[in-house]
Amino acid sequence: MASINQSNNFIYFTLSLISILLIGAISREIPGDGLGLLLKPLVLNSFVVCLWSMKFSRGWYVYLVVVSTLMVIAVTLHTVIDSDIANMLMLTLMLAFFYGVFQSTVKQILLTDEVDNNTLTGSVALFLVMGLGWAALYLLLINFNPNAFNGIEHSETWGSDFSVVTYFSFVTLTTLGYGDVSPNSPLAEVAVYLEAITGVFYMAVVVSTLVSAKRG
Template sequence: MAKIGNISHHDNFFYLTLSLTVLLFGIALSHQFFDASSQRLMLTSIAMVLLVSVLGVKENLNFKEPAVFLPILSCTLIIVGYQLNIYHFYLFQLVMLLIFFGYMAYHVAVQVIFTGPIDLNKILGSICLYYLIGLTFAILYTLCQMTIGPAFSNSTETQHWYLLLPDYIYYSFVILSTVGFGDIVPSQPITKFLAYFEAIIGQFYLAILVASLVSSAATQRKLKRSLND
């Protein structure tokens, strides 16, 4: 096993939370103030976030693990795709990103919900998991728009994923939080299913997270009392 960095399970979510927050804010800035080529360059920063994500979730890594080769492959695809500008290559990039974010969300969920006492790191981990769920669905929506489109009304009409993704990141988190502004509306059965399924996940996530934290806190109190007695 090869150890990467000096990150332990007591502080491993800090860098992941920071990198995901910076990524989302950077995508919003590029979408607001810069042209398409600049947005494309900004979205290649996903590659750096993928690598930081690896450090943020697992302390010891084997370079044969999906947590390592998936981000490296995704980085390569993003860089090569930037040069080739081929439509089907875009789809492959998105599929790899989808697999990676789903994989990372699973491992974060295991650490946050099922292991360890309540501390700042676990709270940051719950934020990371929320980010990863939203990003995973954003990629799903982007894939739907590119393959079965028009899958949404009032969304950007383009086949370039780096132009579509900012809108669907916004839409995904609006649905996940069940705010529902209604400015982007799913128009295909599959996208309608994904939208209400994400809303269900958002509601149950909060319920499960709160229950897990309360249960963990109660267990910690019992342990302290038993030690004091």
């Protein structure tokens, strides 16, 4: 972790986010308890790298440390007491984690006067964080209502739905809209079109901000 600094933190951060996406896809492609046990440490490592990469935004870093600590407690609680409440607590904390990461990343890349490779990579990371954050929200909606989305077979554990929900989130964020997954409840519909709007505005706001900073 000592090699992560302000000139490369978003490179590590982006790689860790991509690792989370790949791990989710692999766990769905090759199901099995043994593989799950192998992938869990990799997921944990990716989250640690995410957290460590955010240490340069002091206020939000403290927030993320607190949320991460609560997540560890929630995971432990879920292991001991497998209940819907523990499940919802984990998802809520995950959503809070991605919110903090989003705020920290915005502060570091949009409020800067210098645009370099690390900043540009940070803009990619910010997009990935948005997609993962909305995915966490969709998982919460599914936890409340298993029929919130068409095309997603609700599993007993939200981890099994993670890859599909994340796929749908990025399809929505990029406004591709393949149609294989669709909202099936009023709350899900609102969340989906808000994400689509966010994706459109992201391109306009972030690109224009970075171009302005580069010219300045």
